[in-house]
Amino acid sequence: MIESLLIANRGEIARRIIRTARRLGIRTVAVHSDADAAMPFVREADAAVYIGPAAARESYLVPEKILDAARATGAQAIHPGYGFLSENADFAEAVQAAGLVWVGAPPAAIRAMGLKDAAKALMIEASVPVTPGYLGENQDAAFLQTQADAIGYPVLIKAVAGGGGKGMRRVDAADAFADALESCRREAAAAFGDDRVLIEKYILGPRHIEVQVFGDSHGNVVHLFERDCSLQRRHQKVIEEAPAPGMDADTRAALCAAAVKAAQAIDYIGAGTIEFIADASEGLRADRIWFMEMNTRLQVEHPITEAITGQDLVEWQLRVASGEPLPRRQDDLAITGWAMEARLYAENPATGFLPSTGPLDRLRFPTGARIDSGVEEGGEVTPHYDPMIAKLIVHAATRPAAAAALAAACAGVQVWPVRTNAGFLARAAAHPDFGTGRIDTGFIERHAAALIPDGTPPAAAWQTAATALLPTDTDAPWTALAGFRANAAPERRVAVAIAGETQVVTLDGPAPGAVAEVAGETLLFLNGEAWRYGPAVAAGAGGDGPSDGMILAPMPGRVVAVDVAEGDTVSRGQRLVVLEAMKMEQALLAPFDGVVATLKATIGAQVSEGSLLVHVDKPV
Known part of the structure; x- marks a missing residue:
């Protein structure tokens, strides 16, 4: 087993690798840029080496700095994580040439799967189904147009060296092809230094399904079932799940067998993912799932495979890189x-x-x-x-x-x-x-x-904020009769400001959110969202306060919004001015229906406590 490991990555994946390495008794070395000096992964590693400025091209993407750090710390192996240099075949070879263990795919496999057109050609030769399309060398625009016409629209133009959703264009009709091709080529050249493209049939109602595969240096290859990564935004994965919904046993068997065949075709070692596109318009079927590409590294979404199989994939990587056989045979693996x-x-x-x-x-x-x-x-x-x-x-x-x-x-x-x-x-x-x-x-x-x-706070947010603003000492004489109404049930009304919006809230529902004081700000958290909140300060707001209409600054602060002008007709509860103090906005409301007789507030002005901001006259 590897005894010391340098992690050529940062953040979440570095911490993830450190956790498994520590459990296995492996010493870890972190590398970090200026921007990451105080990050948790640096602190959690057994040793850390500074490798340069914040820009990745001057730190994490410089192979020589990574190798120098490994030599300086006596690291035996390098784990690239994902991203950065994880699929850089030249770096993998440099690691091996330095006498270090590369915890990743073989350089030849990285190269074989690095270009989409070459990878698909390999898969066709290995009898792995691929999406109908054109993968040839002829990049003449007119010729590519004829290929797209023959495939039938819609088609997808994809950069040969693409990834991460870049260099991809959907084309729905022949007359849009030329402009889309030109745009795709520009983006591909800028992102990858290679403007070559391939053309695929665009699948309507597509599902993105991938299979986790693992190989070792003893010729064994297994799969750890599939993941569904169909929830995407601009070709970037958002939510992943395992197994894939709607997947029957026969289709799973065919899909996973194709993935294993793909890995075997390139003598794969380590963790890899075979990505497929499925036409799910009539449900998942084995004859409507096609190879897209292979990621020759650990995936961001590997934890869901770990969850359903009970396996630690980073441990598998470390054991395979150490020359051990796969920890489990195919028959030992099951979905739970x-x-x-x-x-x-x-x-x-x-x-x-x-x-x-x-x-x-x-x-x-x-x-x-x-x-x-x-x-x-x-x-x-x-x-x-x-x-x-x-x-x-x-x-x-x-x-x-x-x-x-x-x-x-x-x-x-x-x-x-x-x-x-x-x-x-x-x-x-x-x-x-x-x-x-x-x-x-x-x-x-x-x-x-x-x-x-x-951006609009929901009703539950107003209820939560209003509840939080209620007095808690209900036995005190000045709060005991709050909400009292003669001959009617008590009604509790609170003037609330959330993110600059104001309401007079009648408490009539649950308060499901949470409130907290954070860095001097009063915050409301609800359903993953966060807002500043506070009392909507106004004479008479939510009660029978002073009736002279003099709106005074409740504390020193800065005027950040003025919503009225002199002579305006206003309604009770209408926002007049917003004052910012202690990083929190306070909305000042009209105490009654009336007319703005005097306006002293101006945007950007600093005001002291008690300063007159607005005077509202009652209607005659």
């Missing part, structure tokens, strides 16, 4: 239960999924789920690397139970001030069509209106 994984990203769905960076003043995860995370509370999401905060993994006896557990896990995430896709994930996992397995790669686009928030 159902597992799902959601990728929690630092991005804001309400703004088109733009990345969100900054400090993690609050980072809390629910219990009942496996959390694989590269960051921790008090850390930071930087703009230098992939914005994934964590993977949330659940395992249950049945698919409905797993879906419910995943939705609950995502809904229970609390992150601030960085924005995340937790609420989006929770809604996706709880969607009726997801629950019944009616999924394909167009699921998110099709249900975007229901999945992507508009």
